[in-house]
Amino acid sequence: MDGWTGKILRVDLTRGSHSVDDLDPDLAKNFIGGRGLATKLLFDEIDPTIDPFSPDNKLLFATGPLTGSGAIGGSRLMVVTKSPLTGAAACSNIGGYFGPELKFAGYDILILEGKSPKPVYLLINDGDVQIKPAQHLWGKTTIETEPMIRSEIGDAQKAKQTQIACIGPGGENLVRIACVMHAGHASGRSGVGAVMGSKNLKAITVRGTQGVTLADAEGFKKIIANLSDQIRKSPLLEKRPLYGTWTGISRAYKFGVLGTRNFQAGQIEGVNGGEKVLREEFWVKSHTCFNCPFQEFSTTRVTDPDFQGEGEGPEWESFGLLGPDCGVTNFSAIVKANYICNEMGIDTISAGGTIACAMELYERGFLKEEDVGYPLHFGDAKAVVDLVEKMGRRQGFGDILAEGGYRLAEKYGHPEFFMGAKKQEFPGFHPQGFQILGLGYATSNRGACHLKNNAYYDDTRFQTEGQAPIAKIDQDYTAVIDSSGLCQAMYVRDFMLWREEIAPLLLEAVTGAGYTKESMLLAGDRIWNIERLFNLKAGLTAQDDTLPERILKEPMPAGPSEGQVVRLGEMMPDYYGVRGWDKNGIPTPKKLAELGLAREGGR
Amino acid sequence: MAEIKIDRDKCCECYLCETTCSLQYSENTVNPKKSRIITLFNKPDVDVINCDHCQGEPQCVIACLSDALTSI
Numbered sequence: 001m002d003g004w005t006g007k008i009l010r011v012d013l014t015r016g017s018h019s020v021d022d023l024d025p026d027l028a029k030n031f032i033g034g035r036g037l038a039t040k041l042l043f044d045e046i047d048p049t050i051d052p053f054s055p056d057n058k059l060l061f062a063t064g065p066l067t068g069s070g071a072i073g074g075s076r077l078m079v080v081t082k083s084p085l086t087g088a089a090a091c092s093n094i095g096g097y098f099g100p101e102l103k104f105a106g107y108d109i110l111i112l113e114g115k116s117p118k119p120v121y122l123l124i125n126d127g128d129v130q131i132k133p134a135q136h137l138w139g140k141t142t143i144e145t146e147p148m149i150r151s152e153i154g155d156a157q158k159a160k161q162t163q164i165a166c167i168g169p170g171g172e173n174l175v176r177i178a179c180v181m182h183a184g185h186a187s188g189r190s191g192v193g194a195v196m197g198s199k200n201l202k203a204i205t206v207r208g209t210q211g212v213t214l215a216d217a218e219g220f221k222k223i224i225a226n227l228s229d230q231i232r233k234s235p236l237l238e239k240r241p242l243y244g245t246w247t248g249i250s251r252a253y254k255f256g257v258l259g260t261r262n263f264q265a266g267q268i269e270g271v272n273g274g275e276k277v278l279r280e281e282f283w284v285k286s287h288t289c290f291n292c293p294f295q296e297f298s299t300t301r302v303t304d305p306d307f308q309g310e311g312e313g314p315e316w317e318s319f320g321l322l323g324p325d326c327g328v329t330n331f332s333a334i335v336k337a338n339y340i341c342n343e344m345g346i347d348t349i350s351a352g353g354t355i356a357c358a359m360e361l362y363e364r365g366f367l368k369e370e371d372v373g374y375p376l377h378f379g380d381a382k383a384v385v386d387l388v389e390k391m392g393r394r395q396g397f398g399d400i401l402a403e404g405g406y407r408l409a410e411k412y413g414h415p416e417f418f419m420g421a422k423k424q425e426f427p428g429f430h431p432q433g434f435q436i437l438g439l440g441y442a443t444s445n446r447g448a449c450h451l452k453n454n455a456y457y458d459d460t461r462f463q464t465e466g467q468a469p470i471a472k473i474d475q476d477y478t479a480v481i482d483s484s485g486l487c488q489a490m491y492v493r494d495f496m497l498w499r500e501e502i503a504p505l506l507l508e509a510v511t512g513a514g515y516t517k518e519s520m521l522l523a524g525d526r527i528w529n530i531e532r533l534f535n536l537k538a539g540l541t542a543q544d545d546t547l548p549e550r551i552l553k554e555p556m557p558a559g560p561s562e563g564q565v566v567r568l569g570e571m572m573p574d575y576y577g578v579r580g581w582d583k584n585g586i587p588t589p590k591k592l593a594e595l596g597l598a599r600e601g602g603r
Numbered sequence: 604m605a606e607i608k609i610d611r612d613k614c615c616e617c618y619l620c621e622t623t624c625s626l627q628y629s630e631n632t633v634n635p636k637k638s639r640i641i642t643l644f645n646k647p648d649v650d651v652i653n654c655d656h657c658q659g660e661p662q663c664v665i666a667c668l669s670d671a672l673t674s675i
Contacts, residue, residue: 002631070622070633072668104634157645161636211634217626224623224666231668241615290613291622293668295615 003065003511004028005217009107009129010042011122013199014055014114018129025235029136029513030596033064035091036483036527038080038109042089042529043600045111048538052084052191053174053198055115060163061102061204062109064485066271068100068290069510070220072227073490075099075290078482082538083190084198085176085350085404086422086447089534090190093451094165095289098182098206101163105208116200121149121166124206134202141343142168142181143311149205162207168345171197174465175402177350177391177425181342184297184312185289188347190424190446191404202414215512223505225410231293236494241286241295245489246275248428249318255461256559257433259426260324261378262356263419263550266430267559270329274319282335284310289487296489300335307336307385313330314338314348317450320428321352322388326359327378344392350404351388353425357405357418358387358397366412372397386546414550422447422540429456431547431566432556436460436467438566439575442547443471445531452478464567468574474598475525477503483527526595528579529587542585545572605655606675607663609643613671618644620663620672627662651675 001023008021031037038060050056059081068072077099083090102110105126112122120133137145145166153159157379161181170178171193178193179186187193214220231237241245250273252258258267282302286295301310307330314322314335322333322341341348361367362376369375373396376383390398400408405425409418418424424447431438438451455474460467477500481491484507491499507515515523535544546552547566556564576583580591592601629637640663642652654661663669664672 068622068633070626071617072619104636160645209634209636211625211632211637213631213632214626217631221626228666228668237668255650286615288617290617291619292617293615293619295669 001025001028002213003513004033004067004108005103005106005212006025007107008109008111009124010111010113011129011131012113013116013120013131013201016116016131028065029511031527031530032480032483032507032523033108034062034067034076034483034485035080036079036479036523036530038062039076039089039091039527039534040530041109041111041577042080043080043534046082048082048534050082052082052087052195055199057082057193057195059112059199059200060109064483065104066506066513067485068103069214069485070291071506071510072224072231073292073487075292075487076153076482076487077102078487079180079187079192081192081195083192083446084174084194085426087538088422088446088540089190089531090446091482092187092189092192093488094180094182094185094187095487096163096183096185097290097381098163098165099485100290101206101208103208103212104210105206106210108153110204112199112201115198119200119202121203121205122201122206126208126210137202138172139169142166142345143343145203146183149203158207162205163508164203164205165176166203166345167193168198168343168392170194170346171343172202173392173394173402174198175346175392175394176404176407177347177354177402179345179347181345184342185345186342189349189430189449191347193345214490214510216509220506220509223502223509237293242277243275244286244298245297245316249274249319252320252429254560255433255458256556256561257430259320259428259430260326261327262325262360262417263426263430264360265558266433266556266561268324268327268329271324271387277331282331292487294491296491302332302335304332307332309336309339311339311342313342317349317393317428318348318352321349321356321425323352325356326384327456328381328384330381333381333385340385340388340392344389345391346388349427350425351391352384353419354391354401354405354408355384355387357409358401360417361409361412361414364417365591366414368412388466419548420448421547422544424448430556430561431551433561434461435464435566435571436471436566438469438547438551439467439571440475442545442568443475444573445528445535451482451488454478454488462564464570468571469578471575472578473521475528476521479524479527480520483523522595526597529592529597530600532587532594533597536586545585605653605659605661606651607640607643607654608651608659608673608675610671611650611672613669615669617669619666619668623666623667624663625664
């Protein structure tokens with residue numbers, strides 16, 4: 001096969017054995033790879049009703065055909081499992097260098113099954129696959145773990161070429177918002193790191209020396225030359241290394257959609273223009289992912305003695321949730337809290353959202369000082385820094401926070417103060433200022449998400465009419481990008497005008513499998529629906545396609561989005577309609593037949 | 604023999620140069636470990652390598668969007 005390696009590495013952690021399966025070419029073509037192919041395999045191989053922490057759950061690390069293909073932005077890997085946070089299908093994307101290295105080792109997908117009796121790490125060196133003891137690594141932060149493993153590799157050159165993904169105390173302690181980390185990048189959302197921890201798997205190391213073959217190398221070179229030209233002419237090549245995703249702060253402020261104080265407001269003073277503050281006072285250097293020139297990531301340093309440190313980030317969404325959503329505008333504290341989340345290996349977005357929820361419960365009197373150990377008001381920067389570590393280690397009140405915002409709010413009798421969808425916390429943008437964003441959060445298969453619907457246009461932001469078809473296409477297209485191994489930052493956000501034109505050209509040049517724009521988008525639709533079918537079988541229903549009462553009923557109090565609520569009811573029937581789902585949100589037999597999912601839809 | 608020089612301050616380690624180079628020389632295959640300029644990354648103290656396999660049109664230099672490579 002071209003583009004795909006055609007091999008799946010399957011590791012049984014219970015028995016300590018492994019095998020290599022052939023990838024079915026038709027399955028690969030229909031589900032592309034990454035998120036799509038891995039979710040299809042998860043659908044086929046596990047009972048969607050199982051406990052996510054059961055050894056029967058599986059954890060898939062999936063590359064796409066464009067991962068490591070030489071395509072600009074072809075760095076991505078998707079981690080897929082049943083989420084312990086949402087109970088739905090999780091897909092959590094990670095950049096850096098791990099995905100391409102797995103591909104170069106000769107595998108499209110790594111499937112982890114069972115549960116090791118003791119802490120272990122997995123070493124993959126092309127065909128050499130070993131399960132190694134990791135007792136000495138257990139309890140270490142993600143920042144400590146990577147160099148410790150690297151130091152165990154004798155050959156310095158091989159050590160440098162080895163890529164490592166690991167969990168921190170968060171994953172070990174089954175924190176439901178734990179992530180998988182690799183070189184400062186995170187497979188952040190939906191608690192995929194906790195599933196890795198439940199399998200007693202501390203880390204995966206990979207090094208590969210094999211190549212990815214291309215179906216039409218000459219055609220591919222022409223596409224890349226054209227893409228390079230466009231990138232060279234784009235102002236983003238200069239701008240992204242300066243501010244990365246931080247421009248989101250000012251954009252959110254400008255439209256009054258900066259999630260503030262547990263989404264009770266859309267603006268807070270003291271953070272507008274925050275990208276400049278981060279650049280001038282915190283930035284140390286920019287870095288990037290495999291085959292990407294944009295250098296969106298930043299290593300930063302905090303000199304404030306209260307919050308001293310050095311590390312990666314924060315990205316804009318992390319900033320939004322650990323900062324404004326908790327009422328915090330102290331940049332040093334926000335950056336420090338982000339470092340600790342990375343060290344613990346917990347999702348910055350959900351961590352901030354969960355603490356914000358606790359702050360509101362406290363201010364409304366539902367959570368007491370004795371529950372937390374101290375008063376927990378909005379704006380308490382030190383509390384945020386304290387609680388993210390306690391969450392990762394499940395210490396004290398952190399043990400309750402570790403369950404995520406939904407379970408926290410429910411425990412104290414007020415689930416209405418949980419701000420998210422399908423039990424996953426909202427990302428940074430407040431949905432009340434963009435109707436389509438509300439629809440996107442409510443219908444995202446993995447719960448509230450910043451990566452499943454990026455089509456929010458400034459001029460139609462208060463309209464509900466006509467939003468459903470736009471959301472649907474965007475969801476299908478992002479599913480394609482997540483499945484190909486391309487990066488959404490480049491292929492979804494930055495080059496909106498030609499984005500749907502270039503992806504099928506790349507897919508076809510690399511795989512030769514017959515992709516066109518139409519067949520690519522149909523594959524995206526198929527991927528969206530296989531996730532939906534998984535979720536329905538897992539017990540989710542149309543009742544879960546919703547938003548908190550606050551978002552639907554309490555108008556935004558002030559700012560550029562003042563007076564807005566999300567009019568979800570005006571969009572949902574249309575959305576189910578364009579999806580080809582019935583009024584209960586169930587894909588119709590006709591739709592399933594069109595997608596080739598009749599068998600999967602049978603019940 | 605032409606030389607390829609790397610400016611490490613400009614290099615963002617995206618390895619577009621390696622993937623492009625490998626595709627040029629291993630038939631239809633992208634494999635950074637088979638790249639002819641891999642020395643630049645395996646030996647951090649080596650900033651200049653002899654390489655003229657592209658006969659005056661170094662594909663790695665053209666591919667680099669960070670302007671970190673020059674042909675001298």
